[in-house]
Amino acid sequence: MQNDPFSASKVNGESAQTDYLRLFEAMPHPYLILKANESFTITAVNDRYLSATGTARAALPGHGLFEIFPGNPGGNGGIGVSELRTSLERVMRDRVQDIMGIQKYDIPRRDNSGGFDVKYWRPVNTPVFDAEGRVTRIIHHLEDITEFVLERERTSRENSEKAERVRERADHMEAEAMRLAHERREAAEREKKIMAEANRQLDEAYSRLKDIDRLKSMFIASMSHELRTPLNSIIGFSNVLVNEWAGPLNGEQRDNLAIIARAGKHLLGLINDVIDVSKIEAGKMDVHLEEFDLADVQRELYVMMGKDARDRGLSLNMEAPSRIMRADRQRLSQCLLNLISNSLKYTERGSVHVRALPPPKSENGGNGHLHIIVEDTGIGINNEDARNLFSPFVRFNSHLHSKEKGTGLGLYLAKKLAIQVLRGDLLYEPRSEGGSRFILAIPETIHESTGSLEIHATETATKPLTRV
Ligand SMILES: Nc1ncnc2c1ncn2[C@@H]1O[C@H](COP(=O)(O)OP(=O)(O)O)[C@@H](O)[C@H]1O
Numbered sequence: 001m002q003n004d005p006f007s008a009s010k011v012n013g014e015s016a017q018t019d020y021l022r023l024f025e026a027m028p029h030p031y032l033i034l035k036a037n038e039s040f041t042i043t044a045v046n047d048r049y050l051s052a053t054g055t056a057r058a059a060l061p062g063h064g065l066f067e068i069f070p071g072n073p074g075g076n077g078g079i080g081v082s083e084l085r086t087s088l089e090r091v092m093r094d095r096v097q098d099i100m101g102i103q104k105y106d107i108p109r110r111d112n113s114g115g116f117d118v119k120y121w122r123p124v125n126t127p128v129f130d131a132e133g134r135v136t137r138i139i140h141h142l143e144d145i146t147e148f149v150l151e152r153e154r155t156s157r158e159n160s161e162k163a164e165r166v167r168e169r170a171d172h173m174e175a176e177a178m179r180l181a182h183e184r185r186e187a188a189e190r191e192k193k194i195m196a197e198a199n200r201q202l203d204e205a206y207s208r209l210k211d212i213d214r215l216k217s218m219f220i221a222s223m224s225h226e227l228r229t230p231l232n233s234i235i236g237f238s239n240v241l242v243n244e245w246a247g248p249l250n251g252e253q254r255d256n257l258a259i260i261a262r263a264g265k266h267l268l269g270l271i272n273d274v275i276d277v278s279k280i281e282a283g284k285m286d287v288h289l290e291e292f293d294l295a296d297v298q299r300e301l302y303v304m305m306g307k308d309a310r311d312r313g314l315s316l317n318m319e320a321p322s323r324i325m326r327a328d329r330q331r332l333s334q335c336l337l338n339l340i341s342n343s344l345k346y347t348e349r350g351s352v353h354v355r356a357l358p359p360p361k362s363e364n365g366g367n368g369h370l371h372i373i374v375e376d377t378g379i380g381i382n383n384e385d386a387r388n389l390f391s392p393f394v395r396f397n398s399h400l401h402s403k404e405k406g407t408g409l410g411l412y413l414a415k416k417l418a419i420q421v422l423r424g425d426l427l428y429e430p431r432s433e434g435g436s437r438f439i440l441a442i443p444e445t446i447h448e449s450t451g452s453l454e455i456h457a458t459e460t461a462t463k464p465l466t467r468v
């Protein structure tokens with residue numbers, strides 16, 4: 001009974017009905033009471049409904065719902081008519097409440113400004129039953145869910161704004177990353193260019209340096225050559241005088257001339273070394289290949305150095321078995337002469353020993369190197385000094401240093417000759433019993449194909465070999 005205020009009058013009289021009506025009309029939410037017939041005749045409407053829909057009370061009761069609202073009222077959206085009909089029919093058929101989807105239906109402002117307030121509604125249709133359980137009426141109620149919808153919109157807007165901000169940041173970061181990558185690429189590119197330029201300059205400087213070095217060496221070689229001619233005259237003519245071939249000399253004159261001749265020879269030795277060093281460094285060292293017996297070379301060296309050894313009270317031992325070689329005889333002799341004269345200079349007592357060890361048999365047909373060994377019982381060379389032994393202009397401190405003349409070019413030159421002309425090497429090792437041991441390790445036979453980078457040897461029957 002309470003469900004149907006309009007039948008209450010039958011029970012409680014006029015005043016009760018009026019009370020219910022007033023109550024109904026004062027409801028804060030919009031209500032319509034519809035008859036459960038085909039046209040859903042409106043039987044009651046409350047004030048809130050009228051103000052929400054902008055309709056006058058007089059127009060409504062007794063009319064079918066869809067007569068009053070044939071389409072979307074007010075033109076500002078509205079409750080979907082077909083949805084409403086479906087919902088109402090469902091209520092009648094299924095006899096249960098039906099909650100419709102959200103509807104936007106703005107209501108005219110109360111201030112008569114002609115404007116509308118944004119409103120969202122959720123229509124709810126609820127069946128009203130009679131005593132027999134038949135659906136007699138339907139309460140059509142509009143739930144105001146504006147707050148809820150606006151709040152949801154706001155959150156979703158905020159969320160999408162947040163998402164937008166995140167996306168913007170991501171975009172920004174991506175752009176930044178791309179910019180950095182680009183910068184890095186450009187920097188690498190710049191670095192590459194700088195490096196290439198630096199390399200080019202280095203190459204240029206190197207080739208200029210090589211040119212200058214070659215020029216320097218050539219200059220020294222030709223200058224030295226020019227010096228050699230007058231020096232030979234000085235030596236030759238002082239010898240003529242010393243030997244009194246030009247007439248008798250008194251004792252003082254002879255002594256002085258002997259000093260001139262000695263100094264001249266020393267100077268010639270220096271100049272010859274300097275010429276050889278410059279030639280080797282300029283890659284202009286001539287190579288003369290010939291066949292000879294190593295024993296002959298050793299005999300010649302003995303003739304040259306024997307007297308010096310005797311004068312020093314040293315014994316010079318040569319083991320000179322016959323051994324046929326094919327190499328640059330003069331340069332081999334020069335190397336050995338350097339080694340023997342060093343040994344004589346830096347040995348105060350004992351002996352200097354020269355011997356040749358044949359290449360080890362295992363090395364197939366004598367392709368291994370012949371070892372020509374020059375060793376002495378002299379002052380030796382300490383390990384520290386031995387490291388720089390083959391550097392140019394190096395002479396080591398010892399009590400013999402000032403007594404023995406030298407330029408410090410001898411071993412440097414000998415090593416160069418050993419490697420570049422004789423195609424082997426010159427090595428040093430200290431003797432355990434004291435003194436030094438130099439090993440000239442060279443091939444016995446140099447074939448034309450054994451070319452070195454700097455010097456190319458060719459041979460003709462009569463002409464000396466020259467670099468091409
Ligand atoms: N057999 C040796 N025993 C000891 N010291 C040596 C010997 N040979 C060379 N040296 C040391 O090596 C230095 C360099 O030798 P070298 O290049 O021939 O120059 P130089 O003979 O003109 O001094 C010598 O000054 C000397 O100190």
Ligand SMILES: [Mg+2]
Binds near residue numbers: 338406410411
């Ligand atoms: Mg020397």
